Amino acid sequence: MNFILINIKELLQVRENQTQVVKGKELQHLPTLKNAWLKVEDGIISDYGAMDTFENHANFKIIDCTGKIVLPTWVDSHTHLVYAGNRESEFVDRIKGLTYAEIAAKGGGIINSAEKLQQTSEADLYQQSKIRLQEVIAMGTGAIEIKSGYGLTAEAEMKMLRVAKRLQKEFDLPIKTTFLGAHALPKSFNGNTSAYIDEVIDEMLPKIVEEDLADFIDIFCEKNYFEIEDTQRKIDAGKKYNLPAKVHVNQFTSFGGLQLCAENNVLSVDHLEVLTEEDIQHLKASSTLPVALPSCSFYLEIPYTPARKLIENNLPIVLASDYNPGSTPSGNMNFVVSLACIKMKMTPEEAINAATINAAFAMQVENKVGSITKGKLANLIITEPIHSYAFLPYSFGCNHIEEVYIKGQPQIHKA
Ligand SMILES: N=CN[C@@H](CCC(=O)O)C(=O)O
């Protein structure tokens, strides 16, 4: 469908070509065009401008956007969207005050999800995951990273990644896949993390590479999960197959994992709810992208990533949902942006930059999405008539999205 949006109240994230992430003071600048038009041809952004430059085009559907804001769809660079069942059974434990670690010690947590996954066929896993993907697209997500990590065996990890790859094939939005594997230690390894990392690197990774199932690798670098040495081994194994690393680190403790990742210039370090001055200095000496996951902090009631510290140190910041059944049972990027403002004290401009253009760099799709740029995919959010774009994170309890386009195709089919 070729169309032109006209009378757009404000077109956000207009960048001719952005070759670097947005960091420090630059994050406060959100480039916009008021009273604008936007032209979409064959699913691609082909042109845009101010209304006083608009000329009608035959064979293009004209869509009036009076009073409405148009922005690129959210980019969610950290999710565990493929999983079996859910963990609502742990919800009451959490309400009663059990910590993430205490729930895991009771047999809940990642191992709980792993047991559910073992019992779920690939076809059923696909159907469950497809519904979640449709839901997050309707909430404005237009590119998404999906991790394995609930399989914990070669066969089950590959089952997860095959489902993610099938979603990539059957949907039009950019999907990147990450082999997590080292997410939790299966009971059968009796506490021997080194032996499990052998299995992850020597047995699982070659099979996953052979089937081209992963774009990135990941590991949960955390006390009582995987240590510094395990993390270095996983990163090195990823380098061998040219798979950049996106690492879960500094969620509950800072014990040298972030330093290791920064020294390896991994693509991203994700969580960072705990961040020391030393960690900040290591980040500043690297090209590694810091990724914050505020809806995980909200759900687990753990600290929020200190965004102002990162920004004051002239660092970039990325926002993602961490959508998973245990620590963030939500893929709503609008809520993530609201939490970034309300709890992390990011301005709307900083939060929108972190959830669009910077997030695109964090999953290496910056040439496809993340900004209004000629030649990028027409993955767009159209709001209902609202006063300003700040209304989006401010009015956090309502959905203000009227339409979502993926490759120029409308996605919200109103009843
Ligand atoms: N912390 C590690 N992994 C996920 C949680 C996984 C789960 O609890 O199912 C996270 O990013 O929060």
Ligand SMILES: [Zn+2]
């Ligand atoms: Zn995660």
